[in-house]
Amino acid sequence: MAKAASTKKRPAKKSSASKAKSKKTKASTQRGARRTRNEGNRVAVLGGGISGMTAALKLARAGFDVTIFEMQERLGGNTSSREINGVEHDVYPHMFCSWYDNFWHLFEEELGGDKEAMFEPRAGSQVLQKGETEFKTLLNATSIEAAIENLKSGVLSPAEMWLLGYSALDLAAHPFNRKGVDLMEMLSVNGFIFSRGYGTEDVAAMQNYLLTLIWSIPSAWTAAATYQNFLRHTFSFPNHAPFNFLMKASLEDGLNAPFVDALNDAGCSIRLKTEITAVRLCNDDDRPEIFFRDSLDDHLEHDSDRLEKNENDVESEIFDYAVMALPVTKCCDMILGAPRGREGRRIIDRLPELAEMQKLSSVSIPVVDLYLNRKLDDFPSDHIALAGSKYGLTVLDISQLWRDEDFDGKTALVLAASEGAAIPSVELERQGELMLQEFAEFFPEFNPGKHWKDEDSDVDWHKSWIRSNKHYQLFLNDTGSWAHRPQTLYEDALPRFVFAGDCVRTDTDMATVEGAIQGGIQAAAAIQAQDAILNGHARRGAPIEIVPHTVYSTATLRFAALFYLPATYVAYAMAAYDQWKKRMEEGEHSIGENEFTMAEYCLLIPLQFTIDWWKAAYWFGRSLIGENNEDPLGGRIMYLPMAGGRGEGGPRLQSEEMVDPKYDHDHVIGLPEAILKVALEVLEYASGREDPHGRGSEAETVRQHDAVDDVVDIAVNLIGKGLRLGESLVEGYANRRSRGNQPRRRRHRVKR
Structure with a gap:
């Protein structure tokens, strides 16, 4: 039977963090607290970014008692917002790609969001060269028209x-x-x-x-x-x-507020403004003990003003499982934390190779939310890359995305410096000043003033804001980092501890919103499987699964x-x-x-x-x-299964009858189907199809080519039979060459 979770508090007073609420994000600690009887299912989620929130929601809906610990005053992490002077400022401007299947499933199916109402598609992005006035467009090359337009773009x-x-x-x-x-x-x-x-x-x-x-x-x-x-x-x-989708509201209003509502409805306990100071593993059963304290209000941008907290202010709780969803640097601190006389073992003592995570890198991107006191005419609505800028500047006009009444007909821009390290200043407002001056080099009609908060400028300084984002760092996928990135679960060394976040190994791999969400799902699935194995009972709730992507073989x-x-x-x-x-x-x-x-x-x-x-x-x-030609990443590429399956990165289940493991690879488009898809595209293009990027509706295109489609359908059926026959011959030849008597593997195909 599961051992009862315990709580230690020094001193006995109630933490003020449990009372903390964002003005818009009303997080509650009462729902999770209602569960008085421990069932061996208490989970601590360390970090309230989108990966941690995803893991928490999945686990809570599966029947686990989940507590989220978040240092900031709001959940969301790199997808969060902060309210300043009544204005919502997103941490980063995000693009949401059409292939983010797990994100879209989360947003629409689990949060009840309306994709069409909340997101606006963009066919591409714009490029503006310094000294030029003509914008050049790069489209998502998912059609012949788009590919041709890119060749003629002039980039x-x-x-x-x-x-x-x-x-x-x-x-x-x-x-x-x-x-x-x-x-x-x-x-x-x-x-x-x-x-x-x-x-x-x-x-x-x-x-x-x-x-x-x-x-x-x-x-x-x-x-x-x-x-x-x-x-x-x-x-x-x-x-x-489309190239991507842009949210038509702040991340707080469009994503995090409904996310927090869903977490509360699922019974999660949310502790905001709570800093994790250490993690220990209990000596007798490896349950994680979490040490935490109230974080200070001034931690966001002014570390120099922080005060030392007394060790007696630290509280601790023992949980049955823990999800590490912290940024890379903070994660390393928790793994390597000095014992300081506390009972229990450090994570690094159980798995010394995790010290390699110190080789992982991350970076913060300075961002200026630039509210103007006038409107810039003919400003593009797409993301704009300012080619040749000193600091790798990009700009997005949110006044053309969000509600018109938020801007009174005036322009509001988000200016990000992808090469923030090139800005020759460590003083925050000076960084903002230099970014505005560089922006003015591309748009001479904009007056940035002579210094930050210069009233003789086009800037509404009451609404504008500069942030360094040093507490919201982005993971870097640099060369050699794969070997140092954590797996979701190390079942032998850390059976009750899993990793989440965009640094965890997934098949998406690059640091993206989709990768972070997938990391959270993998963590939740791993805990669900481990809980069944360690406690000897059936799986709690419905199986937690990743939504497969569709990829070419x-x-x-x-x-x-x-x-x-x-x-x-x-x-x-x-x-x-x-x-x-x-x-x-x-x-x-x-x-x-x-x-x-x-x-x-x-x-x-x-x-x-x-x-x-x-x-x-x-x-x-x-x-x-080859034996693995149906695998979308091939036999020579490590394709990590999610928790619940067999293979590297996932827990090896000990009883199939008890847990009923299930893992599916991505949906794979094989060579015969791919040839047919491209052939159909060529036929449609040759028949004079309307340009899908704005000149002709989808309905009109369908009506114009019904006759062509009928002919193509017949051709597709005939060609498909021939190609499937050829594929069968190739498979037969490969089977004869294979060694041993291996069972035949079912080929995954996209359903029609």
Whole structure:
């Protein structure tokens, strides 16, 4: 039977943190407190970000008694807001991609949200070069029209835009060994582009720019294998999906308030403004003991004013399970925390290899919410990347997203500095001042004033706000980090302790909202499974499962890379010729020491193409006859199962009858279906389909092409039968080559 959870308090007075409530987020500690009889199901969730909230909601609805500990005055973490002078300020401006299946399921099914009412789709983003006035548009390349528009966008030459797109496809198809220990596999995105025969400086620079803007990490640091997982999830051609969705309200109003309501309804106890000081594992049964105290009001931006708290103010509680959903630096503090005479063992004493987490990196992005006292005319509604800015600036006009009455017809912008480390100041308002001055370089009609809070400016200083976000850091997927990232569960060493957050290993992998939510679901599923195993009873509640993504198979991606390789080298030859021609026009007849002449290019390009073609053909063949060709990430890539299944990263269940484990891979689009989808897209495009990016409604397009669709359906059925026959022959050949008598594995297909 489960041992009763105990509570220790020093002193005996009630913590003021249990009374703390945000003005809008009304968190309650009473619902969880109503459960008086311990059933061995008490869970402490350390960290109230979106990953911790997801784990808490899943567990509470499964019948666990959950308590969330959050240091800030509101839940949400990096997806939270703060109210200043009556104005909601989001910590970060977030984009929500269409393939965030677990986020959309959470928002619509579990929080009761209305996607259409709360989110606005965006076909792409804008790029503005310093000194120019024309915005260039990059679309989500999920249709032929969008791909053609990108080639003509002017961001790069058409040839190098093709090379940029192909480099992403090539990376998605590359055979990485994801065990995390092979030094040859610790390749950066920039290193990957350098290793390709078609790589150019402009392509590498654009890829570096995109990664820096979105994740604040240069391509020379970004792990190529991790970025591969992200790319595999984003490839959805052809489905005409928007680039992203933007929330039409603050994160507090649109996401966190309904989330907190759901947590309260599920019976969660929420302790805001409560700082975790230590975590110990009880010597007799490994139950986690959580030490905590009230956090101070001034911790958000002014650490220099913090006062030392007396050790006697610390309280502690023993729980049956714990979810570590803290930021990386705080997580390391809890893992390595000094004993200081407390009973119990540190986490690091049970699992010394977790010390490797200290090698993980994170960064904060300074953000200015810029409210103007006038309207900027003809300002785009999309995200805008300010190319060539000193601090990697991006800008979003929220006055075109949120309710009109919030802005009185005036412009309100969110200005983020992805390269905040380049700002030559540590003083917060000086950072904001420099960001506004750099923004004015792109928009000369804007008057930033001579200094922060200069009344002779276009800024409404009462509503505007600068924040360093040093307490809201973003995890960096740098090269080699995979080996140091925690699994969800270490069942032998830490049977009652799980990890969540965007640093946990998931198949999404890159630090995203989707990855954080998936980490929370994995943590909840692991506790649900472990609870059944350790206590010898049936699983509590319905199975906690991850919503599968839809991805292309490895064979499909490698076939596409092989198919487009000739066109890629034609584009590379065009780019080389353009570079040579430009140099001749500028009178630079000499070449650099490490550069090729045009004659050498003519000799080398065919040789490079031949070598790359045979490599691509080999790996495509391997994906067809390999034993794991139906796995979306292939046999050479570690694809972590969620808790409840077997394999690395998930708990090995001891009794299938007792727990009924279930794990499904992502839905995989195989090569035959992918060919049919692309063929249908080409036929529709050839028939003169309306541009889905704003010129013609979906209903009109359907009516115009009913006749074409009827013909295509017949062709699809005939071609599909032939391709399935060919696939069966390939499978039969592979089965004859396989070693041993292995059971036949069912192939996962997208349901039609």
